[in-house]
Amino acid sequence: MERKTASRRRGDELEQAILDAVWEEFQAVGFSKLTMEGVAKRAGTSKPVLYRRWSSPVDLMIACAANRIPKAESVPDTGSLRGDTIALLTLAHERMRMVGQTAMLSMLAQVSVDPEARKVLIEGIVVNLVKALSGTVYTRAIARGELAGEHLTERLTRLPIDLMRNEFILFGHVSEDAIESMLDEVILPALRARGAKV
Template sequence: MERKVASRRRGEELEQAILEAAFEEFREAGWTGFTMEGVAKRAGTSKPVLYRRWPGKVQILTACIASRLPRASAAPDTGSLRGDTIALLTLAHERMRMIGQSAMLGMLAEVSSDPEAHRQLLAGLVNELTGLLTKTVYARAIARGEITGEHLTERLTRLPIDLARNEFIIFGHISREALESMVDEVVLPALRARGANV
């Protein structure tokens, strides 16, 4: 394991270096071998610096994966709920491939024996992705008059992400046809059933 030379990094620069180190530590050591000490060595910093930001490895790994998710500014405005959803899921799929099916499966398998870690990890990631959908795709659709807030239940709000994540975890890849099928055969019909004009 290569140790980075310590520097006087602060703020966002230091945080990004730590998250990169956390990702490398996880890819090499897996969940069981992942340690805050290992991350600190890779990032060229100290454990107290890590613990000031994240209380443990669940939180730092959640932040690490969240940092690889698409940003709201990256989600293209296609002019329709259908197009925006497919575009955002395409971006999400690219990020899932960066993390890798094996890494995602390994993490889920490891935390499955720790209910609290499992809850924190999934809640953190689901909240990140659902927030991204809400701030971009659904906000635009509401502004265009395709849907209203009343059409969105909690489950419907996260449905596109749930479908994409499950497809990737099972198959390791999501084809364009599969993404379109998820939206056309599941997401849009579910919204229409609640009165949405999509």
């Protein structure tokens, strides 16, 4: 295992170095063998530094997964709400596959008993993916005249992410056909029922 050179990193720089080390360690040993000691060694820091921020390897993995979700600016502009949503869900699926079904199930088990881990998962992953939808995909659709703000409810705004997450957790993979089916059979009809022209 490669050990990073120790330096006087602090704040955001240190946190990013640790999250990068989590990802590298996860890729090297898998989720079941991910340890605080292994991450600390790879990051060139100490276990107490990790424990000041995260209470367990699962918490570390949740923070790492949140750090690697698609950002709003990474969603290509395809020219339609349908196309942009498919692009975002495809990016999200790629990241989910990199993390893996087993790791995701373990993270969900942890958040069911740990309020702090739940907060990290919801704020880091769910909220940021919904922001990518609202701030990019839906904003573009409103500018094109495909829908208006009043067509969206909180649940409808989250719906594409909820469907994608549930499909992946159940099956460990979401095909292109499944993503298109989510759009054509559930999401777009729900928006049309509220008056959207999609």
